[in-house]
Amino acid sequence: MRIALFATCIVDAMYPATARAAVKILERLGHEVVFPSGQACCGQMHVNSGYLQEAVPVVANHVAAFDTDDYDVAVAPSGSCVASVKHQHPTVARSCGDKALEARATAVGAKTYELSELLVDVLGVTDAAAQLGSFFPHRVTYHPSCHGMRLLRLGDRQAQLLRSVKGIDLADLPEADQCCGFGGTFSMKNADVSSAMLEDKTANIAATGATLCTGGDASCLMHIGGGLSRQGSAVTTLHLAEILASTAEEPASVTGEVRVSTGKAAR
Template structure:
């Protein structure tokens, strides 16, 4: 199987360890992973802020960058959600039927990491070791757009040494929402306060999720509280072994 990593903007620019962990994990499972250097932003932030026409070149570049791969894997429910639910529509509204068809075909072989592991590779035990108390925040796009369901939990439950504790009101948004956190700062902060209270109430030392954007938001709040709880992407936990410091 020819696999490509779609890193996403946040991973590429701010959280490269998440991308490295994704590759390390898939390598450990016996799969080579390419990183097409032509890849850029998927265009989600353009569409979500009303600049749909500006996203068309990004969709076209994305389709070209990942042509020929059997599977495209991204450590982000948000970006995979945008690829599946926006790309073909963006091209159609621009009047480019060929691009729309290509975008839809590419979307059908684009996967969020937990989907790829469970549904495509058919594994839940990835050989990980992470001896910590962990709670999991299901991000909005992975929960509501992709409907990844219990896949992340099944993966975490199979990690040796990990104590998985349920997050109260887990399905509530953390308050990030991309530019929502900037345009509606007070509401975002109130939503984050609720999320932090629930995270800290679990007694977990690590809060995990499948999107670096939400983790960035939650970690900002935890850091300001000096709570002693850290955030870690699902990929980083699953890539951990006894040979890799946890």
């Protein structure tokens, strides 16, 4: 299968290792990965902040980059950005009265998948250790991000994939379904409430005794990781793509270059 990677702007600019991990996983399964070079961002920051006019060119750019027959399916390592592509893009196009863009956006959305969704539903991955060679000997807890959970209905796809990684010690996160408080510009406009939500999330993470918290959305992980770092915690965050790509021969770096950490994280 020819798979187009939508890296998402935050992973492209801040967490390139996550995108490289996604590429590795897909290639290990024997698929060809392409990277449409015109891609930039899904535009949900604009939409969710009320700047619909400003979102239009961002959405149009994404549609232009992905509206080709050059690939079979598109994938992104983010539930939130995929939900935006699937649900928000046609609405944005409609809001500016662009029927053609709406139709193209709907078509792009229909063949765009979140990473775990693609792995489980389309590529038939049920056992990461056996099928991907995934090996990650650490105590890990998992935060299911809201948009993957509630907009894409990912269910336990991500958790099941993690559970099937060799060596992993997956600790249940108390109140896992509670939002971490990120919410895009909400974290700045309502910084106090956002921080209060984050405080409870990081306390729950600490209670698991895990050395790192994983999830399917780099933005939420940046938020949680940023909070842990500020609190002086040794716990770090790592995208699940990197755990799935990690093998005995080539282990994921858990204190890699863009992790915020005190440097005492799990070895």
